Amino acid sequence: MRGESKPEVCVIGLGYIGLPTAAIIARANCPVTGVDVSQQVVDTINRGEIHIEEVDLDGLVQGVVQRGLLKASTKMQAADVFVIAVPTPFMKDGDHTPNLSYVMSAADDVATVLKKGDTIILESTCPVGTTEQMRDRIAALRPDLAMPGLAAGTPDVAIAYCPERVLPGRILEELANNDRSIGGITPRCARKALAFYKRFVRGTCVTTDARSAEMCKLVENAYRDVNIAFANELSMISDAMGLDVWEVIRLANRHPRVNILQPGPGVGGHCIAVDPYFIIHGAPDQSPLIRTGRAVNDAKMRHVIENAARLVGDNPGLKVGCLGLAFKANIDDFRESPARLVAATLARRFGDRIAVVEPYAESLPQEFAGTGAALVDIDTALEECGILIVLVDHDLFRAIPAEERSRALIYDTRGIWPDFRQHTSAANL
Template structure:
């Protein structure tokens, strides 16, 4: 790694994490080349524009592109630091085996460009042991290099794992201010990666080993998933017993040591809905609670689907508005969204009786395109639909006064109008 301030950085994967990370690093003064397989994404960024929605990202990307600190390409170029931020989905949704092909493909692409002194950092959320697999893949592709933990003496390449922990809508702030766990294949690797992150992270950077850092990221999201599962299970119990779950939670939370979360239609996104399964896959016999939490949150989607279907089927001649498709409020990210799952199932059955309001979408997702469902604005939905299903608590929906809902049948899965 270069000793001067202007390290060359390559960020592989320019999605919801990769692009903000590349922009924040570029803002620190390091020239950054972002690598993506999509020519459209590359062209968009090189115009100083963005292809995702995130607060303040458009201005930052425009600024660093204009200054010549950030550009995008489809092919790997030499760099001092290579940062991998590609997806890690499932191989098959049924058994939820982690798919590391994107990570290993990125490693294969960058291996030929590696030079002694380089650092390779994985930011993609991965099962425990992935960083060592990255090291081994580089060793296989570049036998001329000494890799940490595999060769005696000072290694040519440092390899580390550093997961992000950010909230959509606050990514730029949290990339800068949140603490970071930086796990090296060896302590020397961790120290070298830590030095790099301190260039643009104001939070505390903590050095550890790669396997602990990998597990830490998974544990953080499994913990949140388990807490959400308690609230979602409670909501289904309340439905069965004719109770108002919002009132029960409000009263229970007056206990000084109780803080129950708010239930919803399930759990979505590429983190909380996915990461706990990586723990289950790695230790299936020991992760009974984590597995159950995942199953509870998936069950809540089907519970909401059944109740929504009942509402629509009671009077299918009257239109029903479904509010929200994203996996959480005020973002345009629809990955693993329970709202999207529910609406798609209902629309396939009831077609043009369904109206969808999603202020962060210009068109319906592909699975809704030929169902007859219509994407409308909130005013059209309120004027046209006697039935409302609230799925995502966007600020736009929270602003609807009670008077506009007085004559409607409402199923509120977020409790914003309770």
Template sequence: MRGETKPQVCVVGLGYIGLPTAAIIARADCPVMGIDISQHVVDTINRGEIHIEEVDLDGLVRGVVQRGLLRASTQVAPADVFVIAVPTPFEKDGHHTPDTSYVMAAATEVAGVLKKGDCIILESTSPVGTTEAMRDLIAGLRPDLKMPGKTEETPDVSIAYCPERVLPGKILEELTHNDRSIGGITPRCARKALAFYKRFVRGTCVTTDARSAEMTKLVENAYRDVNIAFANELSMIADHMGLDVWEVIKLANRHPRVNILQPGPGVGGHCIAVDPWFIINGAPEQSPLIRTGRQVNDAKMHHVVAQAEALIEAHPGVPVACLGLAFKANIDDFRESPARFVASRLAHRFGERIAIVEPFAGQLPVEFSDTGATLVDLDHALENCGILIVLVDHDIFKAVPIEERSGAIVYDTRGIWPDQPAIPQTSGLRLAS
């Protein structure tokens, strides 16, 4: 609308979700201040550059910074809308207990600059009840402001929860076009957040309560985790029975109501491998299936390590290439990555025999230090390594023709080379003819 005043926006957390979100909001002509605790991240963004790998993000950030619509700082500034997109890891208690301290720290900073009429939106994946807990924290810090759900009068601020649904490599597209669930502390809060998201989201925005929106995000990823667990468990059964799991799945999926996913070396990333535990933690007695799915997918990593170790031990002295460290194809995100777990275990056991191929890494992660493992390019691995262990289905790996794999022993955990003859009695292992 001509002459409309654009809201000032403050995005707290400039990671894999926060920075793309800030850039998308700025593209909608809303002035955005991005906040991060890292001075390096702040300086990088203020130069119009990015510190993460994501398709088309570099050009977008450069453009909105040059137009003066996006700035970064380590200090929270007054705004009309605050979007919190900080990590929610586990506590270090060994029980997968959600750690919401980053959310509460961000909320504390926001509380210090909050004014009447502001809207606070939590985007971080969180246990059910986190948005209300954040509200209660702010209420204690700002008794001068009436909080939603705490007063029968019109509240002074709005508080809502709106999780993202994005696929790395397509984050900008999906932030814009995917549907969003917007959960308000009250219906009024949900409507206030809805009006904000409609400025830059083309997908359908559905309003609900905060607790339902929190649970929805967790359910989405738990559903995917359980389905992947079925495929991974099937792959381990196939190994035990000497069957080709890829062939079995292909044939089973010809049934009109069957759609089995593809197995892999486990499940990674900061969503699918983490979010189900938030449900389990909140309802441990009512979630045996979700817990089992998590355990199956974690067990698959150890199964792959055991298979790979047996293969390497059976071929003494043969150089080994582990293909990939990322948690999924064509990205530079190694968080909770099963490929990284497997490669690290092999590096610690076999040392200099292990070469790592990861086109999205400039150096090996810290756990590879002092193992003797080296980071090499794909051509080097194909020319010098007699054992190839496929851990990630990067496009560059898929493009390797069978001629370049000739003579190599292949353990393909992703099924990217179906033309490679299988080693007898071992479904996951493939040997070029």
């Protein structure tokens, strides 16, 4: 950074986290270039438009683009601060090995324009040690620059890790107001990253080392995954015993020190369904509970598919409405969604009997091609479907009054229609 002037910022990856982050930074009057591999994404943003659904993001992006504070490109640009927010999926190899190719590719690109005094911040969720791996990769590409933790004396660049912790639908608010854990390769790196985040974060920024910050992010989501697994396992036990799991949880939560979460058709999204595997991969012999939590939540998806298929198979004359594809309510994110898996599995098995209602989709995902399943609106589903399977608790579905669904057989995996809970038990399917 040059004196008290605003740093020039380059955000790599303009997806669900990268674009809101770039817009928030630009709102703080820092000039931002967003870099993405998709020309369509770049063109959309440069028109002042957005390619994802997020509350208030459209107006913010339009404003900062019009003011000349945010532009997008497919090519890496020189900057003072680089923020890497690219995907970190796992391999489809059975072992869920973390795929860091996007992070390392971004690091390679940053190395081509890196100069003395720059700061690199990795925000992508990563296994412990990734920030150091990224540092080592850049060091090999740029031997002319002294890297933190490798060279004696003052390093030429700062490298840190700072994961986001946001809720879809509230990303802009939470990017600004949530506390942040900022882990530097060295304390000096952490301080430089801290100074940057304080430009646009109102929450408390806590500095630590990079490995602790990496683990912190993974622990947060593994904690949630294990707790959801308890609720999902309890729902399967209740099904086997002919009990109403929603009533059991309601009664148990009256205990002052009990707070059981609500079960669903599984766990989805790019965080909770993925991050625990990064811990398991790093310490396979020390993580049996986290591994079991993942297995339980995956088993709940299979449980829902079996129950739903039985209900549909036992009522061959009825059309079926699958309500929802997103991984959680009121968003357009279908990544790792159990609802999507359940609906697609039913579509492959029962073909054109399946109608899908998803208010945040303009078309069905690719895996529905050739099945005969159709994307319909909620009114059509209520008129035509004799079976309704609730997979996502969108507000649109919650608002449907009892009289409009009184003639349907219902499998409610989210517990949003208490007057029909008797149909959610496997014992009643």
